[in-house]
């Protein structure tokens with residue numbers, strides 16, 4: 442016989458409540474014996490349901506035996522939350538609905554039970570019911586902020602970006618913590634919808650709105666750059682691509698190939714090289730990011746990119762062994778004293794392509810797709826291009 446975990450927990454809680462009651466009431470005289478008999482009988486009923494593998498009936502016993510008062514209400518909440526965490530949402534809902542139905546519940550506990558029930562409904566995908574409760578909780582002190590956060594999450598799930606913007610704004614004024622970066626992302630979502638509907642003018646307006654909330658927004662600059670490139674507006678496209686790199690050099694792999702392309706349309710290689718030199722002066726880490734972008738895209742063959750590649754291959758710790766091997770082989774085989782790095786560059790390109798391309802800075806989630814909202818921790822705008830030399834899929838690992 443398999444014993445259900447849920448039933449064991451329920452019976453342990455019933456036993457805890459009985460012993461708690463006994464300790465509190467021992468020696469108080471009248472009524473003690475009859476109450477003790479009631480508890481004993483209910484406990485054995487619950488045990489019988491356990492033995493017959495009927496955890497829901499055991500739960501009914503728990504709800505009946507555990508009166509809701511100041512001593513037991515936390516036990517109800519603990520059990521309800523336990524069920525929700527285990528994915529047994531129906532049982533969590535029954536516990537919390539039972540609490541709300543009790544007339545003797547304090548206002549504080551009733552608000553808590555309503556919030557927990559809303560969380561249950563969210564987990565069960567009953568978003569309309571959750572929304573109704575959460576909107577009611579907005580006016581209850583101590584629950585305004587949790588309700589706003591849950592509503593934000595709810596509207597994000599529904600992709601109702603207008604409502605998500607409204608709730609983020611309310612959250613911002615309630616907590617005095619900036620939500621501007623995320624609001625900018627919502628406008629980008631709306632712009633993507635407009636683009637899908639072929640309304641480029643609306644998309645452009647929404648992207649500008651996004652930038653009014655976050656002037657450094659990488660996403661809106663990227664989309665505006667792509668749109669301008671599609672319109673053959675090379676100068677505007679170059680401006681937006683450059684803006685991305687000036688604020689976030691880590692996006693070099695995403696942006697450099699396109700920036701090089703539009704720049705060649707305007708005035709050729711020389712401007713590209715002076716732009717790259719400017720980026721190198723702007724950030725001490727730029728060289729490595731430019732090198733990886735150029736290794737991954739052979740079209741980036743200008744002198745500045747090639748110099749970055751040579752530096753990277755020479756100095757990257759994980760490549761030192763490979764570099765020395767290639768250098769020794771090339772110098773031995775040739776009269777040329779400068780090692781030919783092309784074979785090493787090709788090998789490193791393959792190694793980089795095997796690894797993940799993006800990583801969430803909040804939770805470390807890695808992926809080959811760029812997510813503006815992390816699928817794991819749900820944080821916005823924290824996924825960064827990430828390149829790791831991966832020997833695993835090439836058979837080079839030990």
Ligand SMILES: [Zn+2]
Pocket residue numbers: 801802803804805806815816817818819820
């Ligand atoms: Zn994350």
